[in-house]
Amino acid sequence: MAVEFRKLGEGMKNILDLKWSPVGVRLMAAEKDVPNAEVLTKHRYCQAVMKARKGYNVLLKKDELSCPAAASSCGFRELTDNLKSGKALVGFGIVSDEAVGQRMFAGMPKLQPGLIKQIHLFPLDRFDYNPDVVIVEDEVEKLMWIVLAYLNMKGGERVQASTAVLQAACVDATIIPYLENRLNYSFGCYGCRDATDIGMNEAILGFPGRFLPSIIEILKYLSKKAIPMSRSKQAYQHLLSYQMVANEGHAVKSPNSGRIKNLFKTILRATSIFKVKIERKNVLFQVGYPSKSKLRLNDMTIVFYELFTYVGD
Structure with a gap:
């Protein structure tokens, strides 16, 4: 042919x-x-x-x-x-x-x-x-x-x-x-x-x-x-996400960050579709799973799963 x-x-x-x-x-x-x-x-x-x-x-x-x-x-x-x-x-x-x-x-x-x-x-x-x-x-x-x-x-x-x-x-x-x-x-x-x-x-x-x-x-x-x-540059976005969290400092330094992390894990186990907002001081964690998972920090948006990686216990 x-x-x-x-x-x-x-x-x-x-x-x-x-x-x-x-x-x-x-x-x-x-x-x-x-x-x-x-x-x-x-x-x-x-x-x-x-x-x-x-x-x-x-x-x-x-x-x-x-x-x-x-x-x-x-x-x-x-x-x-x-x-x-x-x-x-x-x-x-x-x-x-x-x-x-x-x-x-x-x-x-x-x-x-x-x-x-x-x-x-x-x-x-x-x-x-x-x-x-x-x-x-x-x-x-x-x-x-x-x-x-x-x-x-x-x-x-x-x-x-x-x-x-x-x-x-x-x-x-x-x-x-x-x-x-x-x-x-x-x-x-x-x-x-x-x-x-x-x-x-x-x-x-x-x-x-x-x-x-x-x-x-x-x-x-x-x-x-x-x-x-x-071309999506996910690894680069991860780096930016980490830098944003680290520079802001709130999530990393929070004494209750372990409790927040465990809370999110519990919710993830309980349901596959949810929306939760937890407002604490000037930090707003906004979660939507699976397609809208985000963390908003002082009007800056980063991917949600960075929270689990970089929020300390």
Whole structure:
């Protein structure tokens, strides 16, 4: 049965509440027309990714890839001497030593010259093309769940990232996943942050397209419990609750707090639905079980079960 990549893309976007579309990338060995695709002129690769994540179906041909570093890594043309020597990176203020720039480019993964002729990028939730690579450029927390899904898929093996903080979209999120057959992630780079609208709280990752069905299945599993629980920040709320009680001091220092605690325990044993108000000095304990359990303390509301944890005997 054919894989319906569009539905998988929709699933990823909905499960993670992605702001942008996941991007499908096809590295095409021959030049040919792609129906309804906009042929870009003088675009950087990261700019093509930006357009695709916004819903555009685009085609980037080798002569129209304007970034010399990306063009070199895609096997379209030789790296310029200014980049290869490290002088350009010193000029940009990225490094202070040309030797560092030289090493960065010397270790940059590349496709073999002539391997591909053009690159097709499209919003994965809108088209059913079979992607060689899937790119997701979005908020960091949302990418984290994709990495966790991949880790599950790999049986718990730790996920390694490779980056030179340079060529994040073209190399880190596309060429490395394609050549090394694995997920890779990056915090972005000087170039993509200068040339696109990627947000300061956003990052990028890529993985081989054939992993997409498995990753979506695991994301569905994570969405049942792990994702909503983590996003609810219950443990953080517990900390705030403790701090509120401790700072107020009334419940912690009350000589009768043990009696109050025992009273609540007795009520809990007696019934599953109740409302009790006990007013004592300036402290109001308001209890509603199970869905409205709260403790109000000088107009501050915290979850009720903190009372049992932090009220002393």
